[in-house]
Amino acid sequence: MKEMRIYRCDDTPESIFTAVYDAGKSAYGHDHIRLEVNMPEAEQNYTLFSEYVDVMPDADKMTKVLRTVRRQISQQAYEYIMVAAGSRQPDKADVIYHFIVYGFALGSKVTEALHIPCVQRMFEIYRKARNEAHYFLEFIRFEEISWQDHPVLYAVIEPENEVIDMVADHFTDRLNPEWFIVYDKSHAKAAFHNPGRRWYLRKLEPEECRALDELEHSGGQEYADLWKAFFDSIAIQERENAGLQRTNLPLHYRKHMTEFH
Amino acid sequence: MIFAEHASLEEKLRILSDAAKYDVACTSSGVSRKGKDGQIGNTSAAGICHSFSADGRCISLLKILFTNECIYNCKYCINRATNDVPRATFTPEEVCELTMEFYRRNYIEGLFLSSGIIQSADHTMELICQTLHDLRTIYRFHGYIHCKAIPGASPELVELAGWYADRMSVNMELPTADGLRQLAPNKDRRQILTPMRQIQSGMEESRQALGMKGGNRSAYWHTSRRLGRSMPDGISQRAGAPKLTGLQSASTGAGRRGAVSKPGGLQEISTGAGHSQNVGKDIMKEADDLYLPSSAGTAGLTQWRHHDTDRGFVPAGQSTQMIIGAGGESDYEIMSVSEALYQRFDLKRVFYSAFINVNQDASLPALESGPPLRREHRLYQADFLLRYYGFEAGELLSPSRPNFNVFLDPKCDWALGHMESFPVEINTADYDTLLRVPGIGVKSAGRIVKARRTGALDYSHLKKMGVVLKRAVYFITCNGRMMYDFLKVDEDFITRRLVGEEKELQRYYQQSQIRYQQLSLFDFAVDAN
Ligand code: SF4
Numbered sequence: 001m002k003e004m005r006i007y008r009c010d011d012t013p014e015s016i017f018t019a020v021y022d023a024g025k026s027a028y029g030h031d032h033i034r035l036e037v038n039m040p041e042a043e044q045n046y047t048l049f050s051e052y053v054d055v056m057p058d059a060d061k062m063t064k065v066l067r068t069v070r071r072q073i074s075q076q077a078y079e080y081i082m083v084a085a086g087s088r089q090p091d092k093a094d095v096i097y098h099f100i101v102y103g104f105a106l107g108s109k110v111t112e113a114l115h116i117p118c119v120q121r122m123f124e125i126y127r128k129a130r131n132e133a134h135y136f137l138e139f140i141r142f143e144e145i146s147w148q149d150h151p152v153l154y155a156v157i158e159p160e161n162e163v164i165d166m167v168a169d170h171f172t173d174r175l176n177p178e179w180f181i182v183y184d185k186s187h188a189k190a191a192f193h194n195p196g197r198r199w200y201l202r203k204l205e206p207e208e209c210r211a212l213d214e215l216e217h218s219g220g221q222e223y224a225d226l227w228k229a230f231f232d233s234i235a236i237q238e239r240e241n242a243g244l245q246r247t248n249l250p251l252h253y254r255k256h257m258t259e260f261h
Numbered sequence: 262m263i264f265a266e267h268a269s270l271e272e273k274l275r276i277l278s279d280a281a282k283y284d285v286a287c288t289s290s291g292v293s294r295k296g297k298d299g300q301i302g303n304t305s306a307a308g309i310c311h312s313f314s315a316d317g318r319c320i321s322l323l324k325i326l327f328t329n330e331c332i333y334n335c336k337y338c339i340n341r342a343t344n345d346v347p348r349a350t351f352t353p354e355e356v357c358e359l360t361m362e363f364y365r366r367n368y369i370e371g372l373f374l375s376s377g378i379i380q381s382a383d384h385t386m387e388l389i390c391q392t393l394h395d396l397r398t399i400y401r402f403h404g405y406i407h408c409k410a411i412p413g414a415s416p417e418l419v420e421l422a423g424w425y426a427d428r429m430s431v432n433m434e435l436p437t438a439d440g441l442r443q444l445a446p447n448k449d450r451r452q453i454l455t456p457m458r459q460i461q462s463g464m465e466e467s468r469q470a471l472g473m474k475g476g477n478r479s480a481y482w483h484t485s486r487r488l489g490r491s492m493p494d495g496i497s498q499r500a501g502a503p504k505l506t507g508l509q510s511a512s513t514g515a516g517r518r519g520a521v522s523k524p525g526g527l528q529e530i531s532t533g534a535g536h537s538q539n540v541g542k543d544i545m546k547e548a549d550d551l552y553l554p555s556s557a558g559t560a561g562l563t564q565w566r567h568h569d570t571d572r573g574f575v576p577a578g579q580s581t582q583m584i585i586g587a588g589g590e591s592d593y594e595i596m597s598v599s600e601a602l603y604q605r606f607d608l609k610r611v612f613y614s615a616f617i618n619v620n621q622d623a624s625l626p627a628l629e630s631g632p633p634l635r636r637e638h639r640l641y642q643a644d645f646l647l648r649y650y651g652f653e654a655g656e657l658l659s660p661s662r663p664n665f666n667v668f669l670d671p672k673c674d675w676a677l678g679h680m681e682s683f684p685v686e687i688n689t690a691d692y693d694t695l696l697r698v699p700g701i702g703v704k705s706a707g708r709i710v711k712a713r714r715t716g717a718l719d720y721s722h723l724k725k726m727g728v729v730l731k732r733a734v735y736f737i738t739c740n741g742r743m744m745y746d747f748l749k750v751d752e753d754f755i756t757r758r759l760v761g762e763e764k765e766l767q768r769y770y771q772q773s774q775i776r777y778q779q780l781s782l783f784d785f786a787v788d789a790n
Binding site for chain 2: 106109112113114115120137138139140141142143144153155171173174175176177178196223224225226227229230231232233234235236237238239240241242243244245247248249257258259
């Protein structure tokens with residue numbers, strides 16, 4: 001029996017798509033190739049009778065893969081693999097690879113071929129990550145703080161997946177005349193927005209994170225209190241239903257929400 | 262009477278949100294609008310929820326009354342004139358400030374402004390218009406606004422509000438004209454339907470002159486178009502009485518024609534709907550009452566020149582609400598009225614609100630076991646079937662069977678009465694036929710139709726596509742095969758199975774004290790698949 005070949009990469013888009021490129025170029029046979037991402041969620045069980053290849057990230061290879069996906073499969077497929085690459089799913093690299101392989105065979109129809117297991121899995125990963133991003137559009141809470149003498153809207157999130165792009169895009173359109181900061185505590189990043197401009201992203205140093213941590217709850221409480229008053233009185237007692245509330249608004253999202261403080 | 266005139270803003274907010282909470286419509290959907298330079302806000306077509314209150318319902322909008330003072334005396338209403346409750350009234354500035362400050366912090370998607378009737382209908386409507394005007398032009402708010410049209414307010418004011426609002430609603434309150442007369446003695450059907458018709462034709466006029474402005478058509482409209490039925494829109498309504506009668510007689514027949522002509526074995530639907538022609542006279546009268554002379558409320562838009570036409574007129578459409586279980590009406594009456602509203606008034610949504618006897622009024626049902634939530638849930642399911650699945654009220658219920666089955670959801674119930682139409686082959690049945698299979702919803706039917714283009718589907722695929730197999734298995738084949746060969750598919754057997762499934766649920770509710778746990782799904786969560 002032919003040996004499995006396992007491409008090992010790091011948890012960055014560059015490394016993942018380089019692995020996809022190398023694996024695809026190898027002509028080793030898709031059925032005998034697996035991609036593994038080095039991440040805490042992944043189980044590192046070393047398999048005997050497998051050949052391991054460690055991938056050297058290469059920006060050019062990534063660009064080539066992404067360009068080909070857009071040209072030969074579809075924009076939708078491109079979005080799927082990008083969202084998947086930013087997700088926390090340990091099998092993501094392998095799913096991306098096999099999804100792309102099918103994509104080259106089926107063209108743009110691949111995103112609808114839900115009876116193929118790796119397409120199904122891709123769809124699941126995508127949906128999960130998108131759902132999380134959408135949750136933050138709903139549940140993110142800003143407070144008005146003072147930052148370098150400006151009134152700035154400030155929010156903290158702790159997402160599992162990479163959602164900050166979608167969140168910052170959303171509020172850039174919505175809060176056009178405002179200054180705002182969205183601080184992604186789990187990925188040590190923050191999005192900054194100046195009135196009427198595009199937002200920009202910053203990777204944060206540990207001391208910057210600490211500084212941002214301290215800003216939480218530093219704003220005025222007046223509207224927070226009014227909001228809590230509204231939140232309490234709008235519920236209908238006769239219909240009280242904590243279970244339904246929890247289904248709709250899972251507990252771990254409540255951590256930074258004004259009304260649950 | 263207690264006046265909270267010098268109440269703090271927080272006290273007012275408590276009183277006026279508490280008084281607004283029985284209005285169930287809280288969606289921010291129906292219009293997609295980008296942000297604008299120097300303004301705050303945009304809107305999303307699907308709407309965005311921002312929190313969930315202790316009753317599990319979505320909070321999307323700042324839902325408040327402008328005032329809870331009221332000169333009327335509707336029996337079911339906590340704010341009726343004769344009640345001794347704390348009263349408060351906002352100022353337009355207060356409403357604007359709250360809306361803006363909540364919106365900036367992402368607490369809400371916009372404002373839902375309703376009101377008790379203070380002094381007169383016109384005076385109240387003026388205050389609402391003033392608030393909306395300030396919010397749009399002084400505070401430069403570009404997000405979502407839903408406002409009420411007060412029954413009896415003059416058409417000029419109703420139009421004015423429509424230029425600022427995204428969605429408007431006039432509540433039906435009670436499903437039947439009789440119920441309304443008894444429980445809301447100061448209101449009559451005409452006062453409700455006239456502004457509804459005015460808004461409908463205003464919207465149509467605006468669409469023709471300005472385009473959709475990011476607004477979308479109702480699900481009912483899309484479903485009607487897909488099935489080749491007559492479309493609910495303003496134009497066919499305004500063409501005068503003869504056409505209206507034509508449309509009405511078609512309303513019981515059109516859908517059946519559509520369904521009968523479908524390949525794929527749904528031929529027998531007509532037997533179910535047939536009932537309505539024989540015995541339905543009295544009950545159909547309720548739906549028939551929903552006609553207005555063609556002259557009412559159709560004067561057209563008159564204020565083009567005074568307004569920023571950037572948003573269009575009521576771009577997110579209109580909705581209404583009916584209280585369920587306060588009068589003696591049947592589910593069949595309620596669904597017939599809803600259907601008529603979708604068809605003739607082009608409504609986006611009809612909301613159902615389980616009656617709660619807040620006033621302990623002796624002339625109203627006592628409802629020992631709490632509000633009729635289960636019934637409300639069935640109505641939402643059936644409403645879904647009308648809007649997305651192409652069912653007609655007359656297919657689901659009939660005068661001889663006027664209420665929904667407590668144990669089975671309306672779609673299973675229908676399917677069991679039409680076993681001759683099943684099983685349906687997953688790999689060949691058309692979209693509308695798939696939609697009628699219990700356990701297959703709008704999304705899963707769409708996925709099936711797409712996925713099977715790239716290869717034949719089997720049972721193992723269906724589950725991943727969101728099909729609820731334990732319901733669907735009795736009604737489908739995959740590549741000619743039923744899931745269990747040994748299964749003797751007859752109505753009794755399946756009924757026992759399906760009812761069994763729901764009985765489990767019921768037992769659970771009784772044990773856990775939290776009654777109706779999964780039944781009070783709202784708006785977003787209701788799917789009748
Ligand atoms: S008009 Fe009737 S329903 Fe509306 S606030 Fe007054 S009493 Fe209540």
